[in-house]
Each structure stands twice: as structure tokens, then as C-alpha cells.
Amino acid sequence: MTSYRADITAVARAAGVSPATVSRVLNHPGLVSAPTRNRVEAAIRATGYIRNRAAQSMHGRRSATLGLVVPTVDYSIFAELVQSFNDAVAEHEFTLLLATHGYDLAAEYRVLRKLYEHRVDGIALIGLDHDADTFRLIASQDVPVVAAWAWAAESPLPCIGADNAEAGRVAARHLLDLGHRRIALVFPPSDKNDRARARLDAVQAALAAAGCAPPARWCARAPYDTSQAKAVCRDLLAGRDRPSALICGNDVIAQGAIAAATAQGLAIPGALSIMGIGDFPGSADTVPALSTVAIPARRIGARAGRHLVECLSGGPPAGILRERLPVELHRRGTTAPPGIA
Amino acid sequence: MTSYRADITAVARAAGVSPATVSRVLNHPGLVSAPTRNRVEAAIRATGYIRNRAAQSMHGRRSATLGLVVPTVDYSIFAELVQSFNDAVAEHEFTLLLATHGYDLAAEYRVLRKLYEHRVDGIALIGLDHDADTFRLIASQDVPVVAAWAWAAESPLPCIGADNAEAGRVAARHLLDLGHRRIALVFPPSDKNDRARARLDAVQAALAAAGCAPPARWCARAPYDTSQAKAVCRDLLAGRDRPSALICGNDVIAQGAIAAATAQGLAIPGALSIMGIGDFPGSADTVPALSTVAIPARRIGARAGRHLVECLSGGPPAGILRERLPVELHRRGTTAPPGIA
DNA sequence: AATAGCGTTGCAAATGTTTTCATCGCGGTT
DNA sequence: AACCGCGATGAAAACATTTGCAACGCTATT
Incomplete structure (x- = not known):
């Protein structure tokens, strides 16, 4: 008492x-x-x-914490990943130390340092773009780490995720196959976001290969925020020289695009097709349901968690792990051949 | 090296x-x-x-971690709260120890214990319903704690949040004011969820007072999951004896309701009005935009974080804090007077 | 000229736990 | 009867850090 x-x-x-x-x-x-x-x-x-885990971990014993660094937990972009990662590691008595950096790679370095101060047993972070300081820090620390979300053949860090270039290609191909040629792009600033960059580059390459590279005025920038994306799309769709389809950097932007198009009286998919990337929770159940390229967030999170747990139980880190999880096209209600309005 | x-x-x-x-x-x-x-x-x-924070914290020094316990981080229900809480405390060099319990109060007790093992400096959890064990544990620990999300006049724990009963009343009043009398309810199981229970009870009381208490077949149960809610709503709307309006336990369910109604060819809001609670990110920008009662998640998270930080800097916990943040009705596109179809 | 006071630094104790090593008692062998 | 091995337990060192106390070299005061 x-x-x-x-x-x-x-x-x-x-x-x-x-x-x-x-x-x-x-x-x-x-x-x-x-x-x-x-x-x-x-x-x-x-x-x-x-x-007292603190006293325990002073003996070289495990701290029983794993660090997870994500750009943001806002919106549902990484929500599924965080949840499934957490579920995967909680089974093994690990607790999550969560840090966010808001797409700022210098901030990422700082929060990563903080996680090391807490002597996390392992670390998961998002994507492959990081500061040189960050890579150095990770290399010096001898703590298992995994880059989740994105996959790349030559990733310096162990990675588990989807091939974002392929996601972009699949999205572009889908619209091209439907017969679209007048395709506009709405993507977030991609200088510090390898996922967005890989998608965008692949989309542009695919469109260029098909002979319909979009003009600059059809390459818009919008952050991952439905309301702001809506505003950007309104401008994009305002002129009379309008695209017949939109490829959005992710589903959050796509929702904004749907809202903007509807507000302008454009029928979807009759007058405008809209393509998302990600397949976030809810995307299947909005009206109209969003056509998108699914990134298997749950599987990525669970797999990343499991990988760290394995490393920590003496699992076989023979060579650095690079695991590609497949993306999947979901044809739903927002895409159709052009001009059937 | x-x-x-x-x-x-x-x-x-x-x-x-x-x-x-x-x-x-x-x-x-x-x-x-x-x-x-x-x-x-x-x-x-x-x-x-x-x-080494672990060695540091052995001296009675702070661990520089705060525990945050939420039911889930899936969907965007608590995403904004987690993010704003994190932002508020990260400024003061605290790192988040995140735990989830999936609406299982026994699991909540277990994760709470884990957080105490890590010697968190403060704890935030969601809502006011907790196991007796949990309350005992908290009382024995002498670590500042705050219950976020819900507010109650007689809460035993310091609380910062909205009055969920009022949210329910506001939702019911809105539909009644529009002239609806045939109102159905879709809520999650509320035996271990004080927020849902408070909303549901208040809605039912308001409807009963207006002489239109819904019959049992119009009181449906659906988890916080758009797809499952859609299925439940489909059944609810299938018969010929159909309500003119739906009040949903939160916006996730409401999105499912919109999808179900649209799939059945019911015009919204012409043939069916739909009311959400929560105002999650995106709710304003779906098509049609969801009418809902906003719970100020960002403000709650930020305020809860700030409160803990204050407690830890010798702030004035004079008496136990109970702060009510206002809910707000957002009339948007899914509600209208009945029968204008 | 002796000393008081001050700013800076080191010594050593203390924090809560784990783990190695030693001890102890006991039943079974030769 | 002496001994061996074994299971169970305790004593103490070790982990990385913080902090109260003491000591040191100064300057300024009396």
C-alpha cells in the first residue's frame, strides 16, 4: 500500500x-x-x-524493445504496418518503441539515435533513402535492422517490401491497357522519399515508352493529405484541356482526386479514371471503390517483425535478406476505358 | 570502426x-x-x-519514455491521436513506448505491466473502462497517468477528451431535427468500450425521448471495420421495412454503410441519411462527404501529451484533471430531410 | 601571510539486476 | 565408511551510469 x-x-x-x-x-x-x-x-x-528491465538490460541482457521508425502514423498509410509489426513482435514479449520523423531524414537520424540510447534490440525503418549519417550509425551499432516497405535488388540494408517501380508500372499499364493516352500524375515531393520516386519514375518511363509522356502541367505535386490533394486536383482538372485519367502517388491522394472530380461534376470513371497506389483500408469500400495497386502492408509489417525476432533468436542472417512481396492490381470502380461518358 | x-x-x-x-x-x-x-x-x-538510458534510469533518473496504450492503431481511428501525442512529447525529448490491446481489457492490463517494467515516466491510455486490476496497478505505481479520448465528470483517472454521450445526443438530434423518425443504429459491441457505450446509450435515450426508439432489428452490431460494417448494413437495409436514417458508431462504420447503401442503389442522402461519429481524416473528402460529429482527436492527443509533460516537470496536478473538449456537428453530404428521393 | 571562498574535477558509493562460482546437504557407489 | 555427483541456494562481482563529498589550485580578503 x-x-x-x-x-x-x-x-x-x-x-x-x-x-x-x-x-x-x-x-x-x-x-x-x-x-x-x-x-x-x-x-x-x-x-x-x-x-526492472532497465537494470536487466544493463547486463547485456535484452531490453525487450524494438524500435520502429516511420515517417508518420497519420492517415492509414503506415497504420496497418505498425499494427502488424507490433502484433508479430508482441507475441515474443517485445514492446514497441515508436518514433516518427515526418519525412525529414535529418530528423530520422535524431530519432534513430534516441532509439539506440534506449538500447533497442532491433530496428525497423521505412524505405531505402536515408542520410549518410544514418547509414554510418546503423553500421556502427551491431543491432539487427530491417528496412520495410520498399524492396530493391541492391539495397545496402536488409529489406522487406514491395517493388515500388513495379507498382508504378502496373498502375500505368492498367490505364494504358484500358486505352488511355491522356494521363496526368499527382505525386508527393519525391526528393527524400524513395518509394514515391520509384513509383513516379516507373510511371513516367512506362508512359514515355507508350508514347504518351505527360506534359509538365500534368505532373502535379501534392502531399499525402486528402484535402490538399483535392485542391491540387481541382486546378489540374479545371482547364478544358483535361486528362482522361489520373495516376496518384497513393490512395490518400486518390481520394482527394475523387473528391475534386466529383465536385467538378466529372463522372468517375466515365469522364475520368483514377488510379491509386497502396490499397489502404477503406479504399475497397468507398464509393466508387478505388482502383489501386495493393502494397501488402500487413504482410510487410508482420514479416519485418518476424525477421527481427529471428535475428535475435540466433536465426540465420546468412547474407543480407532482401525479400520482395508482390504488388497486386485491384480493378475496381474508378477506372474504365476513356470517353464512355 | x-x-x-x-x-x-x-x-x-x-x-x-x-x-x-x-x-x-x-x-x-x-x-x-x-x-x-x-x-x-x-x-x-x-x-x-x-x-545508455537504461543505466541512467537506474539512478531514479527519468527513462525519457512515455507509454501509450491504444486499442489499435489500425484504421485511422487513433492514428491522429498517436501522432499528435507523439509530436507533443517528442519536443521534450520523450520517446513513445506504444502498446495495443485490441479492445481486450485483460490484454490491456498485461501490456500496461510491460510498460511499467520499462519504467516509463508517464502513461496515457484510451477511455475510462478498465479492469479492476488495471486500476489497482495504476494506483500502486505513482507514475502520472492520463485517460485520453473520453471525458466523464466522475472519472477516477485524470481524463482529457470528449463527452461521448454528448456526441451521441448531437448525432441523434441532428437527424431528429431533419425530421427523421425511422432511425437505425449500427454500433460496435460496447460491453468493454465505454466510448461506444456512452454514445449508444445517449442516442437511444434521445430517440426514446422523441418517441422513436428503434426496434431491436434496427440495432445492429458491427466491429470497427468498413468491410464487415458494409455486410451488416446490407442486411439491415435489405428488407422493405427500411429506416430513413442510420447512426453509426464511428466513421469507419459509416463508410461501410455508405458502401452498402450505394451497392443497393439507395440514394444518399435522398433515400437514406447516414451519420458518423468521429470525423476521421478523409471523412470530409469522400463522396458524398460524411456528416459526422467531430471528436477533436488531434487536440486530445496533444493535450494529453502536454499534461504528462507538465506533471513530470513538477507541474501542478492540484486535484485530478478532468478536461472536456467540445464535440462539433459537421453537416455534410450524407444527411438531409427524409423522403426527398 | 594566512585563510576563506570558489570553480573544477576526481573518487567512490549507490542504483537493481544477472550470473558465475562456491557451498551445502543428500542419496547412491565402491 | 569415505566419496562422488547432483540439485538447490547463496555470496559477490559485474554491468554503465550518476552524484555527494572531498580535494585541488586559485584569487581575494583580512
């Missing part, structure tokens, strides 16, 4: 044993006889003892 | 000072003279030293 916080020696005193025995009950219960174990467990309950 | 991890004594050796001085440079730079400070800082960089 007192506000004094019991430590291991208090428990030991209460149970009439040594602190070592209490420690053993907690960590190697097999080493201590049943009667004393019961006595100790009773003492733990009676004193309200809660073990 | 070696994989040896420098500790404070290595830095001290490199700088030609004692470990105590290094510690002082890090924690009380004012106490050490400029020349030695520079020498030490150079040594820190040279050795790649990263301080």
Missing part, C-alpha cells in the same frame, strides 16, 4: 530467500525447486513487485 | 578525464569548464559513444 516501489531484494526478504533466487524464479524457473518457487511467487504478488 | 560499443569510461579515457566529468558534460554542461567540455565532446564523437 505504501508508495515505495519494491525491488528484488524486498521480494527476497519477504520470501526468505536471496535475491539470486528471485531472479532465477523470474528468468529460469526450472532451476528452482517448486516449494521455494511458490514462496517467491507469493512474495512477488504480495509486494507488488515489477521487474 | 570496431564493433565494440564505447561506454562512458572509454570516452573518459579518450578525453583524459574521469567518467564523472563525461557524465556532467552530458547532463549538466554548465558545471564543467569550456576547454574540458570541448575535449569531452570531441571524444564522444570520436568514439561514437551513445549514452
Whole structure:
């Protein structure tokens, strides 16, 4: 009842044993006889003892935390990944140390340092673009790390994710196959976002190969924010020289595009086809349902979590892991052949 | 370059000072003279030293972590709260220890214990319903805590949030004011979710007071999942005896309702009005835009973070804080007077 | 000239736990 | 009867850091 916080020696005193025995009950219960174990467990309950992971981790023991660094948890972009990563590692008694950097790679370095200060046992971060400082820090630390979300054949870090270039190609191909030639692009600033850059480059390459590279005025920039994307798309769709289809950097932008088109009285997909990338939760169930290229966020998160857990249980990090999870085209209600309005 | 991890004594050796001085440079730079400070800082960089928060926190010093316990980070329900909470505390050098329990209050107790094992400096959790064990644990720990999201006049824990009953009343009132009398409800199971329960009870009370308590077949249960909600709503709207309006437990369910109604060819809001609660990101920009009662998630998260930070800087916890943030009706495109189809 | 006071630094104790090593008692072997 | 091995437990060192206390070399005061 007192506000004094019991430590291991208090428990030991209460149970009439040594602190070592209490420690053993907690960590190697097999080493201590049943009667004393019961006595100790009773003492733990009676004193309200809660073990101190900080003191534990001072012995080179695990801190039982894993760091997860994402650009943002806003919107549902990374929500599924965070959740599935968490579920995967929580099973193994790990707790998540979560940090965000808002797409600022210098901030990413700082939060990463903080995670190392807390002696996380492993680290997952998003994507392959990072500061040189960040790479150096990771290399110096000897803590398992995995870059989730994106995949690249020559990634310097172990990576588990989708091939964003392919996602872009699939999106472009879909619209081209439907017969579109007047295709506009709405993507986020991609200088520090390898995922967006890979998608955009691939889309442009595919369109150029098909002989319909979009003019500059059809290459718009919008952040990952539905309302702002809506405003950008309104401008894009305002003129009379209008594209017949839009490829959006992700589903959040695509929702903004749908809103803008509807507000302008453009029928979807009759007068305008819209293509997202990501397949975020809800995208299948909006009206009209969004055509998109699915990035398997849940599988990526779960797989990344599992990978770290494996590394930490002496799993085989033979060579650096690079795992590509497939993207998948979902034809839904926002795409159709052009000009059937 | 070696994989040896420098500790404070290595830095001290490199700088030609004692470990105590290094510690002082890090924690009380004012106490050490400029020349030695520079020498030490150079040594820190040279050795790649990263301080060890675990060892630090053993001295009763802060762990610089705050625990945040949410039901889930899936969907965008709590995403804004997590993000704004994080932003608020990151400014003060705190890192987030995130745990989820999937609306299982026994699991909540377990993750809370884990957070205490890590010696978090403060804890935020969602809502006011918790196991008796959880309340006991919190009371015994002498760590500042705040219940975010929901507000209640007699909350045993400090709370910062919205009055969910009022949110329910506002939603019901809006539809009643529009002239609806045939109103159906789609809510999640509310036995362990005080927010949903408060909303549902208030809605039912308001409808009963207006003489149009919904029959049991119009009180549907759906989890917070658009697809599943869609299925539930399809059944609800299938019969010929159809409500003229729907109140949904939150916006995720409402999106499912919109999808179900559209799939059945019901015009919104002509043939069916739909009301959400929450105002999640994107709700304003779907088509049609969702009428909803906004819960100020960002403000709640930021305020909760700020409150903990204040408690930890000797702020004034004079009496237990109970702060109510206002809900707000957003009339948008999914509600209209009945029967104008 | 002796000393008081001050700023800077080092020493060593303390923090809570794990783990190695040693001890102890006990049943079974030779 | 002496001994060996074994299971269970305790004593103490180790982990990386912080901090109270003491000591040191100065300057300024009496």
C-alpha cells in the first residue's frame, strides 16, 4: 500500500530467500525447486513487485524493445504496418518503441539515435533513402535492422517490401491497357522519399515508352493529405484541356482526386479514371471503390517483425535478406476505358 | 570502426578525464569548464559513444519514455491521436513506448505491466473502462497517468477528451431535427468500450425521448471495420421495412454503410441519411462527404501529451484533471430531410 | 601571510539486476 | 565408511551510469 516501489531484494526478504533466487524464479524457473518457487511467487504478488528491465538490460541482457521508425502514423498509410509489426513482435514479449520523423531524414537520424540510447534490440525503418549519417550509425551499432516497405535488388540494408517501380508500372499499364493516352500524375515531393520516386519514375518511363509522356502541367505535386490533394486536383482538372485519367502517388491522394472530380461534376470513371497506389483500408469500400495497386502492408509489417525476432533468436542472417512481396492490381470502380461518358 | 560499443569510461579515457566529468558534460554542461567540455565532446564523437538510458534510469533518473496504450492503431481511428501525442512529447525529448490491446481489457492490463517494467515516466491510455486490476496497478505505481479520448465528470483517472454521450445526443438530434423518425443504429459491441457505450446509450435515450426508439432489428452490431460494417448494413437495409436514417458508431462504420447503401442503389442522402461519429481524416473528402460529429482527436492527443509533460516537470496536478473538449456537428453530404428521393 | 571562498574535477558509493562460482546437504557407489 | 555427483541456494562481482563529498589550485580578503 505504501508508495515505495519494491525491488528484488524486498521480494527476497519477504520470501526468505536471496535475491539470486528471485531472479532465477523470474528468468529460469526450472532451476528452482517448486516449494521455494511458490514462496517467491507469493512474495512477488504480495509486494507488488515489477521487474526492472532497465537494470536487466544493463547486463547485456535484452531490453525487450524494438524500435520502429516511420515517417508518420497519420492517415492509414503506415497504420496497418505498425499494427502488424507490433502484433508479430508482441507475441515474443517485445514492446514497441515508436518514433516518427515526418519525412525529414535529418530528423530520422535524431530519432534513430534516441532509439539506440534506449538500447533497442532491433530496428525497423521505412524505405531505402536515408542520410549518410544514418547509414554510418546503423553500421556502427551491431543491432539487427530491417528496412520495410520498399524492396530493391541492391539495397545496402536488409529489406522487406514491395517493388515500388513495379507498382508504378502496373498502375500505368492498367490505364494504358484500358486505352488511355491522356494521363496526368499527382505525386508527393519525391526528393527524400524513395518509394514515391520509384513509383513516379516507373510511371513516367512506362508512359514515355507508350508514347504518351505527360506534359509538365500534368505532373502535379501534392502531399499525402486528402484535402490538399483535392485542391491540387481541382486546378489540374479545371482547364478544358483535361486528362482522361489520373495516376496518384497513393490512395490518400486518390481520394482527394475523387473528391475534386466529383465536385467538378466529372463522372468517375466515365469522364475520368483514377488510379491509386497502396490499397489502404477503406479504399475497397468507398464509393466508387478505388482502383489501386495493393502494397501488402500487413504482410510487410508482420514479416519485418518476424525477421527481427529471428535475428535475435540466433536465426540465420546468412547474407543480407532482401525479400520482395508482390504488388497486386485491384480493378475496381474508378477506372474504365476513356470517353464512355 | 570496431564493433565494440564505447561506454562512458572509454570516452573518459579518450578525453583524459574521469567518467564523472563525461557524465556532467552530458547532463549538466554548465558545471564543467569550456576547454574540458570541448575535449569531452570531441571524444564522444570520436568514439561514437551513445549514452545508455537504461543505466541512467537506474539512478531514479527519468527513462525519457512515455507509454501509450491504444486499442489499435489500425484504421485511422487513433492514428491522429498517436501522432499528435507523439509530436507533443517528442519536443521534450520523450520517446513513445506504444502498446495495443485490441479492445481486450485483460490484454490491456498485461501490456500496461510491460510498460511499467520499462519504467516509463508517464502513461496515457484510451477511455475510462478498465479492469479492476488495471486500476489497482495504476494506483500502486505513482507514475502520472492520463485517460485520453473520453471525458466523464466522475472519472477516477485524470481524463482529457470528449463527452461521448454528448456526441451521441448531437448525432441523434441532428437527424431528429431533419425530421427523421425511422432511425437505425449500427454500433460496435460496447460491453468493454465505454466510448461506444456512452454514445449508444445517449442516442437511444434521445430517440426514446422523441418517441422513436428503434426496434431491436434496427440495432445492429458491427466491429470497427468498413468491410464487415458494409455486410451488416446490407442486411439491415435489405428488407422493405427500411429506416430513413442510420447512426453509426464511428466513421469507419459509416463508410461501410455508405458502401452498402450505394451497392443497393439507395440514394444518399435522398433515400437514406447516414451519420458518423468521429470525423476521421478523409471523412470530409469522400463522396458524398460524411456528416459526422467531430471528436477533436488531434487536440486530445496533444493535450494529453502536454499534461504528462507538465506533471513530470513538477507541474501542478492540484486535484485530478478532468478536461472536456467540445464535440462539433459537421453537416455534410450524407444527411438531409427524409423522403426527398 | 594566512585563510576563506570558489570553480573544477576526481573518487567512490549507490542504483537493481544477472550470473558465475562456491557451498551445502543428500542419496547412491565402491 | 569415505566419496562422488547432483540439485538447490547463496555470496559477490559485474554491468554503465550518476552524484555527494572531498580535494585541488586559485584569487581575494583580512
